[in-house]
Amino acid sequence: MTAPDTILQAQGLTKEFLGFLAVKDVNLSVKRGSIHALIGPNGAGKTTVFNLLTKFLTPSSGTIRFDGVDVTREQPAAVARRGLVRSFQISATFPHLTVLENIRVALQRRAGLATQFWRSDKVLRQLDARARELIADFKLDIYTDTPAVDLSYGRKRALEIATTLALDPTMLLLDEPMAGMGHEDIDRVVELIRKAAVGRTILMVEHNLSVVSNLCDTITVLQRGEIIAEGDYATVSENPRVREAYMGMEEA
Numbered sequence: 001m002t003a004p005d006t007i008l009q010a011q012g013l014t015k016e017f018l019g020f021l022a023v024k025d026v027n028l029s030v031k032r033g034s035i036h037a038l039i040g041p042n043g044a045g046k047t048t049v050f051n052l053l054t055k056f057l058t059p060s061s062g063t064i065r066f067d068g069v070d071v072t073r074e075q076p077a078a079v080a081r082r083g084l085v086r087s088f089q090i091s092a093t094f095p096h097l098t099v100l101e102n103i104r105v106a107l108q109r110r111a112g113l114a115t116q117f118w119r120s121d122k123v124l125r126q127l128d129a130r131a132r133e134l135i136a137d138f139k140l141d142i143y144t145d146t147p148a149v150d151l152s153y154g155r156k157r158a159l160e161i162a163t164t165l166a167l168d169p170t171m172l173l174l175d176e177p178m179a180g181m182g183h184e185d186i187d188r189v190v191e192l193i194r195k196a197a198v199g200r201t202i203l204m205v206e207h208n209l210s211v212v213s214n215l216c217d218t219i220t221v222l223q224r225g226e227i228i229a230e231g232d233y234a235t236v237s238e239n240p241r242v243r244e245a246y247m248g249m250e251e252a
């Protein structure tokens, strides 16, 4: 039975690749409205769990329930329609479209208008208003008419998150949102994620422990495919198994 405040629950999740157990009997509950991180040293199985949860991989055994529904056998697009959306899954940005055009395309997809450009001016004007709101939320105003390809790396990630939010997901899964970013961009994206989390649940795989400590309510630590600790940052960072797993890796 799933507790009502649990939005995503994996039970006994296992993934075997040709005899190698990359994920072993993982039981994970994500609380509705929380920002939850999945961390662990290289090769711990984070990406595999992430791909299992978003249905990009089929589990060897175990179940996944989202919002009270068993989605273990569903296709990625079907779970995305239920509101469990992986950043960059549906919303990859188009490099030669401007910021406004990229967000408009995502909003049109959500509204089911992607192939109906003949829709009334009124509907398109409403989409434009929402697009400009998202652009302002993400502080991309001065880049409204800039092609995505000309944005800095951090702003490109901001645009990608904005296009994902245009789909208005209930739960957002982010795979290493800070990868390859400098300090200034990291601070900006942390704020964006905090904003994106209002009224939503977020699960992220992230290597940057200072980001995790500052942003996440719950942290699940994986090592060799198994959960070795879970709790808030203070709790997991004091756990001897976690300290051992991360020994000498704090700055990684």
Ligand SMILES: Nc1ncnc2c1ncn2[C@@H]1O[C@H](COP(=O)(O)OP(=O)(O)OP(=O)(O)O)[C@@H](O)[C@H]1O
Residues within 6 Å of the ligand: 017, 020, 022, 040, 041, 042, 043, 044, 045, 046, 047, 048, 049
């Ligand atoms: N398609 C695959 N076939 C075989 N082995 C795989 C496959 N995908 C992942 N693995 C193995 O499963 C283990 C877990 O990999 P995974 O990428 O999930 O770890 P990770 O925690 O995301 O690591 P990183 O932090 O380095 O990205 C690794 O040993 C990896 O080599």
